[in-house]
Amino acid sequence: MFEHLTEKLDNVFKKLKGKGVLDEESVGLALKDIRMALLEADVNFKVTKNFIDDVKGRAVGREVLESITPGQQVVKIVHDRLIELMGGDASQLKLANRFPAPVMLVGLQGCGKTTTAAKIARFLMNQKKRVCLVSADVYRPAAIDQLSILARTIGSGLFESAPANDPVKICVDALNDAKTRGYDTLIIDTAGRLHIDSSLMDELKKIKDSVNPAEILFVADAMTGQDAVSTAETFNELLDITGVILTKVDGDARGGAALSIKAVTGKPIKFIGIGEKLDAIEVFHPDRMASRILGHGDVLTLVEKAQMAYDEKAARELERKIRKDSFTLEDFRDQLMQIRKMGPLEDLLAMIPGFGKIKAMKNVQVDEKEFVKIIAIIDSMTKKERFDSRIINGSRRKRIARGSGTTVQDVNRLLKNYLEMRKMMKKLTKGGGKHLKRGNFPFK
């Protein structure tokens, strides 16, 4: 998300920074470009206008234009305003003081409520909460089945509803049932509806009034255009939502909806959905996202991901092996597996500061299949071969290639990379470097 915006803003900033002298006109031109970039990213027209007016007001003052580095100053103003616009720190779900705490998901058709319901349930279950799901979507064919299947998949509780039931009654019954069964949280999936459908909107109000949810989360598609604002406003006016979940962020959405919804409702974005799998949900950190938009990368998330996949004992063992120069192909394989655990490589790369700016790296397609291939090759070796790559001769290479469905060239390349890696490790340890670079995997 946001790559387009990042790139465009970066261009504007570059032009500005280079200037020793700035006048109102050149600031005006830069702001015009920023305006286009925001609109192109689907930031709402009025939100954009306010943003630009505000920046202009601050930027054309004498202190800025007459400072030694006027360009830098303007860039800083845009930075600060953008972070303000997105909101500060991440906001958590507030469920603590009630059992069971009802969480209601609302939104338009097709924004991803049902999948999100299961993702949130799974997220909370990982925090040792006992979660029950219920579907109040009696309209869309098989919506109830969909949630039942998802509940089974993640192993959460489920309150069974049927299309013939009344949605309000379903929610009340589910809450009572969750109470007697001792659940901490009840997640209510509601039917998708248009904000102008007054009878269905009224139904949401009734559900709210009868279960008094701890959280009402508005689920919004990250690809939404200008209409995001009017939709979010209407849902917020009626239900006083407590937060927003942005879905389908893993595509190339420009994310303007995120900025706009936050700006008009004032409600924080709490989660973002980043993939099809049921664990593909993240707590939203506005400051980190702003940093990403501004091309500063998101090192914090990267570190967190690494920590999650990181096994300290294994790492110490690995370090010992590297020092003793006994890093085997099997270790190599384990390393790769660990990197894979951190998520899609492309996502990881996007978090590295400045990565997007490297021309050669633009549109780089990291082939996840390459991982699978390497792992398959190593898996096709005998234990002995994995521990001592020197014995892998021509006929062994042929066998390995056949066994892993690759070619001898692939096997050769892997072995060459592996040997280079060992050489590098040797150099590093000889140099006395205490901190070995992790994840230094030498293939293209």
Add this chain to the structure above:
Amino acid sequence: MGNMNNKEGFFNRLKEGLSKTRKGFVKNVDEMIFGEKILSRNLFDDLEETLIMADLGPAFTTELVEEMKYRAGRKELDRPDALKKILKDHMREILRDSELPLEIPRDELYTIMVLGVNGTGKTTTIGKMAHQFKKAGYSVILVAGDTFRAAAIEQLEIWSQRVNVPLIKQKMGADPSAVAYDAVHAAKSRKANVIIIDTAGRLHTQTNLMEELKKLKRIVGREHEGAPHETLLVLDATTGQNAISQAKMFNEEIGITGLVLTKLDGTAKGGIVVRIAKEMSIPIRYIGIGEKIDDLRIFNSEEFVNALFA
């Protein structure tokens, strides 16, 4: 809640047409044009806002506004209402080529593959299409090609019962190509006219899922000469500038022969489709204007532009 009554769906605008009260886009354009005697700078700013709010995108909007300014400067637009007419004509011109309804032969098997990102309304659109085709006397077979999403098969099954047409399905997790293979052969032996294949929603940036679609297309083509005859991309009218990217990538990877624009019953204007039509010249076959079985209309550029500008 007060302002909910002020907002009105596209469908209503379609129905109301020229004569009735005009809201949203329509109201704005009218206020601008009839409310001012002179083509001031301000008028063009308002025009820009209206077009951008309709999701036409800033670049395309600028292009349109500049064109109008140019004409105004050359005195072609000596009266403000002439501006409206020019804009309307211009848009209609862009959209006219997109107005090309599906034509399905009576005497041979016709296959339709339906694609799109998650949540645009593929399955619902298929249900509605099946209903229309059946009413027109075709024998239709639905194919549950979304074997990924939980209960996607059940959802299509309910539609097949509503419309009363057969459904070819396998279990969740099955290879969609295998389901389509079955369907082509079933259609041949039952002498069906139309096969409509549902597919799992996928973001256009997911290369591995695009490969799955390519395979599906290849298998259908191998089992039946010339198939799929129509590859429909379903776009959600609430989508912003990303719709361009969706259309381009699905077209590059799979090849798109028609578009369906759904959810026009909300307040979204679906203006992005004008830009897609201009840049890609892919026909817009249908528009979706509601959840009911009859809420699918053949795209009509005149009607569409009238609903925007009335």
